[in-house]
Amino acid sequence: MADSTNELLGYQLGKGAVTIIEDTDAIAAVAGVSYYAVHFPVETTVAAITTGSNVTGTDADLHRTYAAGTTLFLNFTAITLSGTGLALVYKNDTL
Secondary structure, three states: OOOOHHHHHHHHHHOOOEEEEEOOOEEOOOOOOOEEEEEEOOOEEEEEEEOOOOOOOOHHHHOOEEOOOEEEEEEEOEEEEEOOOEEEEEEHHHO
8 A cells, every 4th residue: 555645646657558649649538438647758739638527617728738747637538639749648447
């Protein structure tokens, strides 16, 4: 069992399969499938992201360029990149 929140988070991010998307790739929404985090190891532009109903604001607020090393922790069901970049996407059911 993890002794701290940081240790638990590190364990969660290292467990299970990771989907890698790059450049103009996308993960389309699939019924019953959602993701809990996305990490951008290099500067990456998000063209579209679908978060569902548990987010205040609009999905368009998240359509932007993220600096290398940025991690977003939020529930989402689809993501599309624009231009060049790389995203490591963590699926909810891998924990």
